Amino acid sequence: MMYDIELKSVSKTYIGSDEAAVNNINLTVEKGSIVTLLGPSGSGKSTTLRLIAGFERANSGQITLAGKVVSDQSKWIPPEKRGIGMVFQDYALFPHLNVFDNIGFGYKEKDRKQRIMEVIELVNLKGYEKRYPNELSGGQQQRVALARALTRRPVVVLLDEPFSNLDTDLKNQMRIEVKRIIKEAEATAVFVSHDQKDALSISDKIVVMDEGTIQQIGTPRQIYQYPKNRFVANFVGQSNLLKGRVDTEDNTVETRIGIINCNTIDGGFDNKEEVLVSIRPDSFIMDHKGKLKGNIKELSYTGEAIEVVLEVQTPNNKKHNLLIRVSPDKVIHIGEEIKFNIIPNFVSVIKKE
Template sequence: MADIELRDVTKIYPGASTPAVDSLSLSVDHGHIVTLLGPSGCGKTTTLRLVAGFERPDAGSVLIGGAVVAGPGAWVPPERRDIGMVFQEHALFPHLDVAGNVGFNLPKNDRSARVDEVLDLVGLTGFERRMPHEISGGQQQRVALARALARRPVVVLFDEPFASLDADLRVSMRAELRRILKAAGTTAVFVSHDQSDALAISDTIVVMRDGRIEQVGTPREVYQFPHTRFVADFVGRTNLFEGRIGTDGRSVETEIGSASCRHTHSLPPGTPVVVSVRADSLELDAEGPIVGRVKETTYTGRAIDAVVEVERADGTTRDVMVHAHPEQVVVCGDIVRFRVLPDFVAVIEE
């Protein structure tokens, strides 16, 4: 059963000419972790706030646990929606200690037992009497999560929870958060503008743009097989080539040669398409069919990002992003050969 359902929800802020959220429909299954991913202004935060009850939809309805909480003639205020929320920069109550924050507004009879329980879940037993400013950023994040979980909400909402953490901490917090949510069996909706956060933490990613959904899928689907140019570009960088579906129906004839492709949407041979080829899908290979000259290289530690100038059939040139293994030696000006692996090639629906 869907814990959260949005049906044709539209939100237009007063004075705005375009809707922040534009007849958006989405459902989130029980126990799933969903991330709304998109650039700022795409409507992801508004969507989250519509679910939380901090914004009222102008059209459509929002259901939580099967009950309509917002819609024509229906309105349930945030405090009665059975949700938990983890805010950007945590929003811990500075006048209360850790136990006071986690136990905030819990029924008295099982408050201390529940506080102990969730603090144990987030690994903060022993921190009960600390004040928020006396603990680290990562610990504040755990307190915020414990506070959100304490009331056993149907769903926990996360507004850019990693934005205020530094790079090392966010990598470890992603795994930690996922473990805790799965252990608690909680449904969770995240809002993020960072693709690596989204890929790491989600069961499902919802890519949004201009108040609409661009693509819904597992992290693997969204990364490997983007449906649109926007998704291909926003979720990891990519090379876009124009071409036609090959005669076998399992490859694309592009401007730089043929690329085998498992994700052609079963389009008939000869159809003009745009194909996204991730840099990871281009492998340097002395025997490879494509030739180019290295224009730029960036050593990132995990890979070498190279920009290679490739000559098209008609004699003009274009740049292609290629990932090389960090052990390889790639020098500007080198003539290299490479080939296209089929894994990260996807035909984009135009």
């Protein structure tokens, strides 16, 4: 396996702080992949990016880029010699330079003109070479910043919250466009984001971080369908968390709303162990023959779906609210009783903390 980035036991504590911004993290990024560091403010994702870039120096651990050690206890290579391309949150374009000169800034190789035109075509900006940043849309400015980062054929491209300044419609377009550009350039990229939709739509792998530590690494599908702990379940999407007792023999969990079938009891649990069950709102299917039932307490139409707060009667005659998501073509009303089933593939069993 070829890795363009390797972090081994990397930690960083800022002067004047008692807590580590990044605490003993280990991470590998495969060549040609797109990885997103995802987490809330203060999770350590931006510090991790800055450590890879060389804008900060780790207190301990080792960082390797394309097989070359760029940071450890005895060695530290500055950013300009690490072979990285950087796309900043505000794009950092030079207002007095046109598109061509912004993209080619600092590039002095013999193939300068040819290389600049190659990346201009890659980012679909041919014909815009003589325009200035103030004559471009937000999405076009972002593509100029990405083209500039790719011009030097970097080992890795680092992108810090690249979509945060865009409106919703443009953000959706640019997720697709930026992913296409990076894949066509055969680049390795690391994003920083606090937006779960960015991470799920653009990444080959997601690294979920909190309080300076890695909570889970996986594909978007793995992170969404099978969160490993309470934090990931709550931060990445919405989730219903229920206490339960696992039955490892028939892959079920007994909960307050009944017996739930699961596909993720993988030998890491003892039979009858107390656990948490994470059930995504998408995991529920309305079915008039369903084994579970409840009354609709609240409705919210989002366009893509109807979000329903469902009040479920538990076996011991108590009530429990579930958040479920149903198809927008369903005709349902507050107070109505509906029956439903739960898809086992979207149920994750979590160690009780």
